[in-house]
Amino acid sequence: MQKLRVLVADDIKIMRALLKSNLATYNCDVVAQVQNGNEVAENIEKHKPHLVFLDINMPGKNGLEVLKEIKSQFEGVFVAMVSGHNTFENIKQATDLGADGFVVKPFTSVKIKEVIDKYHAGKADCE
Amino acid sequence: MFGFAVVIIIMSALTITWVIHVSQSKQNIYNIFTEQKQTRLLMAMRDAARQRTIYLHRMAMMEDEFERDDEYMKFKQAAGDFIKARDELLGLELDATEEILIWNKASPNINKGQAVQQAVLELLLAEKTAEANQLLLDEVIPIQNNINNILSAMFTVQDKIAESQYAAVYLRNQNIYWVALVAGSTAVILTIIIAFVVIRRTMHAEADLLEARTTAQIATELKSQFLANMSHEIRTPLTAVIGYADTLLEHDLPEEEREHSVIRILHNGKHLLRIINDILDISKIEAGQLAVEKIAVSPVTLMCDIDSLIGESIRDKGLAFNITYQFPIPSEIITDPTRLKQILLNLIGNAKKFTAQGNINVDIDFLSASDQLRYVISDSGVGMCEEEQVRLFKPFCQADASTTRRYGGTGLGLYISRQLVKMLGGELVCISEKGKGSRFVVTIATGGGDICELNEIPMLDPHNSVSESAEMLSVVPSLEGTVLLAEDLADNQRLISRYIKSTGASVVIVENGQQAVEQALANEFDLILMDMQMPVMGGGEAVQWLRRVGNLSPIAMLTANAMKTEKDECIKLGVNDFLTKPIDKQSFFIVLAKYLGRAGQPAEQSSVDMLDDEMGALVDQFMVSLPGYLAELEQALAAGDWVQVKSSVHRLKGLGGGFGFPKITEQCADAEVYLRSDDLDTAAAVLHELFNYISHVLKAYADGKPDNQMVGT
Numbered sequence: 001m002q003k004l005r006v007l008v009a010d011d012i013k014i015m016r017a018l019l020k021s022n023l024a025t026y027n028c029d030v031v032a033q034v035q036n037g038n039e040v041a042e043n044i045e046k047h048k049p050h051l052v053f054l055d056i057n058m059p060g061k062n063g064l065e066v067l068k069e070i071k072s073q074f075e076g077v078f079v080a081m082v083s084g085h086n087t088f089e090n091i092k093q094a095t096d097l098g099a100d101g102f103v104v105k106p107f108t109s110v111k112i113k114e115v116i117d118k119y120h121a122g123k124a125d126c127e
Numbered sequence: 128m129f130g131f132a133v134v135i136i137i138m139s140a141l142t143i144t145w146v147i148h149v150s151q152s153k154q155n156i157y158n159i160f161t162e163q164k165q166t167r168l169l170m171a172m173r174d175a176a177r178q179r180t181i182y183l184h185r186m187a188m189m190e191d192e193f194e195r196d197d198e199y200m201k202f203k204q205a206a207g208d209f210i211k212a213r214d215e216l217l218g219l220e221l222d223a224t225e226e227i228l229i230w231n232k233a234s235p236n237i238n239k240g241q242a243v244q245q246a247v248l249e250l251l252l253a254e255k256t257a258e259a260n261q262l263l264l265d266e267v268i269p270i271q272n273n274i275n276n277i278l279s280a281m282f283t284v285q286d287k288i289a290e291s292q293y294a295a296v297y298l299r300n301q302n303i304y305w306v307a308l309v310a311g312s313t314a315v316i317l318t319i320i321i322a323f324v325v326i327r328r329t330m331h332a333e334a335d336l337l338e339a340r341t342t343a344q345i346a347t348e349l350k351s352q353f354l355a356n357m358s359h360e361i362r363t364p365l366t367a368v369i370g371y372a373d374t375l376l377e378h379d380l381p382e383e384e385r386e387h388s389v390i391r392i393l394h395n396g397k398h399l400l401r402i403i404n405d406i407l408d409i410s411k412i413e414a415g416q417l418a419v420e421k422i423a424v425s426p427v428t429l430m431c432d433i434d435s436l437i438g439e440s441i442r443d444k445g446l447a448f449n450i451t452y453q454f455p456i457p458s459e460i461i462t463d464p465t466r467l468k469q470i471l472l473n474l475i476g477n478a479k480k481f482t483a484q485g486n487i488n489v490d491i492d493f494l495s496a497s498d499q500l501r502y503v504i505s506d507s508g509v510g511m512c513e514e515e516q517v518r519l520f521k522p523f524c525q526a527d528a529s530t531t532r533r534y535g536g537t538g539l540g541l542y543i544s545r546q547l548v549k550m551l552g553g554e555l556v557c558i559s560e561k562g563k564g565s566r567f568v569v570t571i572a573t574g575g576g577d578i579c580e581l582n583e584i585p586m587l588d589p590h591n592s593v594s595e596s597a598e599m600l601s602v603v604p605s606l607e608g609t610v611l612l613a614e615d616l617a618d619n620q621r622l623i624s625r626y627i628k629s630t631g632a633s634v635v636i637v638e639n640g641q642q643a644v645e646q647a648l649a650n651e652f653d654l655i656l657m658d659m660q661m662p663v664m665g666g667g668e669a670v671q672w673l674r675r676v677g678n679l680s681p682i683a684m685l686t687a688n689a690m691k692t693e694k695d696e697c698i699k700l701g702v703n704d705f706l707t708k709p710i711d712k713q714s715f716f717i718v719l720a721k722y723l724g725r726a727g728q729p730a731e732q733s734s735v736d737m738l739d740d741e742m743g744a745l746v747d748q749f750m751v752s753l754p755g756y757l758a759e760l761e762q763a764l765a766a767g768d769w770v771q772v773k774s775s776v777h778r779l780k781g782l783g784g785g786f787g788f789p790k791i792t793e794q795c796a797d798a799e800v801y802l803r804s805d806d807l808d809t810a811a812a813v814l815h816e817l818f819n820y821i822s823h824v825l826k827a828y829a830d831g832k833p834d835n836q837m838v839g840t
Contacts, residue, residue, distance in 0.1 A: 102676035118677035
């Protein structure tokens with residue numbers, strides 16, 4: 001099976017590393033890592049990822065603003081928000097903007113797997 | 128409609144043909160007229176020519192000058208007539224032959240005749256009579272004859288033309304006559320056919336209407352008969368109750384008789400209650416409000432329940448009671464176990480009632496062709512003749528009017544059973560012979576699905592059978608894992624979390640859908656138990672949110688009204704399982720075990736005891752909060768706030784049975800039915816009954832008799 005290309009956007013290095021190692025177990029290739037909200041769009045343009053793991057609290061544009069940007073500019077990119085704030089208000093805000101997944105920090109690998117599974121389920125539905 | 132179209136087309140064709148025919152005929156008639164005019168003019172010319180010659184003759188013979196002048200004037204008149212007729216004839220449209228005849232043959236002769244006549248006239252005027260006469264004889268007469276001949280020939284020709292024109296008109300008329308005759312008769316026949324069809328249809332419609340009216344009348348009569356029977360059936364025990372109650376008022380009644388009266392009152396009161404319950408069942412069935420559940424149930428387990436409920440009393444009567452399976456049978460069927468039990472208990476109960484000695488057998492086999500399970504209940508009792516069997520299934524009709532006196536019963540059981548069997552997708556028939564016992568055959572649909580065949584009676588722990596009675600002891604499975612429980616009512620939170628903890632699993636409790644979403648995203652759960660109705664956000668919406676953000680945890684929905692449409696809706700949202708409130712312990716553990724891992728070592732027996740011990744504490748807590756629920760419902764009812772009433776009733780329905788008060792759940796369910804159909808008066812009546820019952824329960828509890836197990840039955 002083709003490896004999934006993933007972009008990870010988080011300003012904390014250890015989080016990026018954790019995501020990367022988790023993703024590697026589920027046949028995913030982290031093709032780009034960014035630590036500033038402003039850099040996400042240009043990296044999507046450049047690397048064409050299938051999935052984006054997007055932290056909400058980041059320098060530059062915050063995750064929700066970036067989410068809005070991605071959803072308006074790139075069609076079919078699957079975005080999972082990553083946040084330490086699991087208040088329903090936050091979840092609703094992200095989902096309303098079109099987020100396809102919501103991972104609460106701290107997360108376990110199961111949560112990452114669920115996001116990947118949902119991506120595959122969506123793909124299967126399309127086909 | 129088609130017929131009318133055909134008639135219209137035929138009529139239009141006829142009209143067009145007629146119009147064409149009339150215009151053609153007009154032309155023909157005009158032609159005939161013209162030809163006749165030609166003939167008339169030719170005749171005038173001939174007559175004028177003759178007269179001219181005659182007057183000329185006469186002039187020749189006249190001696191007297193005046194007389195001759197007179198004849199001359201006549202001659203001139205005739206000559207004028209001739210010219211006038213000729214000119215008129217030439218003014219008509221003539222064909223070539225006629226023109227030639229007139230100009231080439233008639234005219235030269237006429238001109239010649241005119242010239243000769245002129246010469247004769249001049250001779251006469253010059254008094255040369257002899258010469259004039261001579262010229263007349265020699266020239267005028269022959270020319271005149273010649274002209275006459277030509278005109279006669281023309282006349283003949285003309286006559287023939289007129290005749291042919293007439294013949295054409297006649298022929299055309301003849302043709303149109305036939306066309307009109309054929310078309311006209313076709314139209315008439317079609318009109319008759321259409322009229323016939325229309326009349327027949329109208330008659331059919333009238334007949335249908337009449338039939339419908341007759342059916343309605345019969346139904347009404349049956350209904351009135353039923354009502355009459357019903358009031359009679361109700362009045363009889365009621366009369367006994369009143370009568371015996373009356374005797375109790377007598378002070379000097381011996382103790383023995385007093386006791387007898389009380390027993391009679393009790394007996395008749397119970398009988399009355401049975402009748403009313405049966406009538407309620409019937410009205411629910413007939414109003415289509417009796418919902419049939421679809422639950423997977425083991426036929427063997429179900430028969431074990433039946434045996435435990437009635438077997439002992441049959442054996443006590445000195446009868447043998449045998450349950451025999453004709454293997455293979457399905458290990459599970461999808462049906463309504465409550466109703467199936469009601470049917471079987473009714474039939475077996477009847478068998479017991481009408482059998483004094485011998486045995487009662489229940490034979491069970493599987494009809495693979497129709498996917499039905501068959502129960503044959505046979506007894507060695509009194510049996511019935513054919514006429515009695517026909518009356519058997521009619522409401523309030525027992526085999527014999529004396530039956531009620533001897534055997535009791537409402538006469539409604541079999542009628543209800545037959546309706547219930549129909550609802551379960553089968554039939555109930557009776558085979559019996561007077562004096563040789565009866566056989567009732569029940570078939571019910573197995574509900575399809577994957578049928579795993581059972582070839583022997585599985586080893587059954589008598590305590591492990593699925594039963595609705597809350598006191599039935601269940602085996603608690605030993606499980607490990609974490610369950611998220613989203614439930615807003617504290618009592619249910621405590622009860623369900625006790626159940627969960629008794630298996631060894633752990634539980635996290637939240638109060639509404641939003642909190643459930645937050646928790647489920649932040650932690651891992653082996654199962655999420657989601658109540659359907661919660662404040663802030665209900666279970667359904669929470670499931671939607673979870674599935675939207677990619678959470679795949681198994682979710683079981685807790686619902687107090689498990690309507691199939693609602694269930695389907697939930698499955699679409701991503702719900703994996705359902706649990707009906709009030710929680711049935713056994714089904715609860717089955718669902719829990721499905722999603723949670725089994726613990727390495729079996730559950731300690733003490734966990735069962737622990738559960739039972741804790742049940743007491745839970746019931747205590749429930750009793751503390753029950754007045755609150757009651758007050759809330761009473762207030763809402765008093766204020767006429769039906770929305771609040773519905774929600775309170777729904778909540779109580781989900782609580783009662785779980786704490787050992789199935790009657791609370793039952794009455795709430797009844798009230799819900801009426802609330803849903805907007806029958807508010809009946810709903811209020813049921814609710815008042817519920818209030819009384821709850822007050823009674825609370826009082827009994829306060830008096831230190833927490834005998835909830837008894838009051839539930």
